[in-house]
Amino acid sequence: MSIAISEIFGPTIQGEGALIGVPTLFVRTGGCDFRCSWCDTLYAVEPRFKADWAPMSAEAIMAEVKQLSGGQPLLVTLSGGNPALQPLTELLEQGHAEGYTFAMETQGSKVQDWFALLDHLTLSPKPPSSGMAFNRSRFEASLAAAGEQTRVSLKLVIADEADYQWARAVAADYPQLPLTLQPCNPSPATPEQPDLETDTASLNARLRWLVDKVTADRWFNARVLPQLHVLIWNNERGV
Numbered sequence: 001m002s003i004a005i006s007e008i009f010g011p012t013i014q015g016e017g018a019l020i021g022v023p024t025l026f027v028r029t030g031g032c033d034f035r036c037s038w039c040d041t042l043y044a045v046e047p048r049f050k051a052d053w054a055p056m057s058a059e060a061i062m063a064e065v066k067q068l069s070g071g072q073p074l075l076v077t078l079s080g081g082n083p084a085l086q087p088l089t090e091l092l093e094q095g096h097a098e099g100y101t102f103a104m105e106t107q108g109s110k111v112q113d114w115f116a117l118l119d120h121l122t123l124s125p126k127p128p129s130s131g132m133a134f135n136r137s138r139f140e141a142s143l144a145a146a147g148e149q150t151r152v153s154l155k156l157v158i159a160d161e162a163d164y165q166w167a168r169a170v171a172a173d174y175p176q177l178p179l180t181l182q183p184c185n186p187s188p189a190t191p192e193q194p195d196l197e198t199d200t201a202s203l204n205a206r207l208r209w210l211v212d213k214v215t216a217d218r219w220f221n222a223r224v225l226p227q228l229h230v231l232i233w234n235n236e237r238g239v
């Protein structure tokens with residue numbers, strides 16, 4: 001079964017969430033069942049880019065992973081688009097056999113049995129500002145599909161007050177999940193403006209706003225984190 005691949009890049013560092021700063025390779029799949037208003041990865045989302053998503057076998061993906069990692073096993077982060085749309089069982093099995101571990105980024109809208117093979121699962125349901133609905137039953141099915149050994153965390157992007165209040169309510173329902181809050185980048189690079197400079201001052205102002213709210217509300221089990229790679233490498237692709 002082939003897997004639609006947008007890009008494979010790294011080693012870099014995980015720029016977001018519970019594993020921030022951890023060296024990792026990225027395997028980005030093509031295609032998404034969502035279209036968030038502020039998505040920073042439209043080249044792996046919008047159907048008009050489908051011709052750019054190469055159908056690859058698990059063997060071919062692992063060959064590229066081994067080449068990029070110099071044959072030294074490390075964390076491989078599956079992202080997209082929505083990687084949960086792809087048949088990833090073989091890739092996970094082959095990668096584990098070679099000593100690699102796997103994290104996956106998904107919004108939790110599509111569940112697969114192979115979630116049970118993941119070492120890390122970051123669930124990032126979408127807030128109101130995204131324009132997408134939160135399907136709680138699909139989210140909880142994603143949670144239930146994780147394996148005994150899978151470290152699951154919740155990552156919520158916050159663009160405004162309504163998102164913040166939504167996040168408080170969602171997080172309160174899943175107190176068992178480590179939680180990171182991430183300010184929304186309101187002006188990510190787009191296919192029309194691929195070289196758009198990151199407005200770092202505005203991003204940091206949003207981060208400050210979020211920190212101020214979390215501390216004022218004494219929301220002490222929320223970690224507030226930026227998108228580190230965006231601060232380091234601008235809105236560049238493949239970093």
Ligand SMILES: C[S@@+](CC[C@H](N)C(=O)[O-])C[C@H]1O[C@@H](n2cnc3c(N)ncnc32)[C@H](O)[C@@H]1O
Nearest residue numbers: 038039040041080081082105106107124184185
């Ligand atoms: C590009 S998505 C791919 C994986 C999956 N579709 C998902 O949304 O979790 C990876 C992460 O980037 C976040 N993200 C996307 N666009 C963003 C933006 N403009 N600002 C902040 N985070 C963003 C998503 O919310 C998600 O947590």
Ligand SMILES: Nc1nc2[nH]cc(C(=O)O)c2c(=O)[nH]1
Nearest residue numbers: 013014015016079105229239
């Ligand atoms: N360095 C880096 N960290 C990331 N964490 C989540 C990413 C994503 O696009 O899914 C991402 C990304 O694109 N780059």
Ligand code: SF4
Nearest residue numbers: 032034035036039081
């Ligand atoms: S679910 Fe993820 S990849 Fe899909 S549109 Fe939203 S942010 Fe982009």
Ligand SMILES: [Mg+2]
Nearest residue numbers: 040041079229
């Ligand atoms: Mg990204």
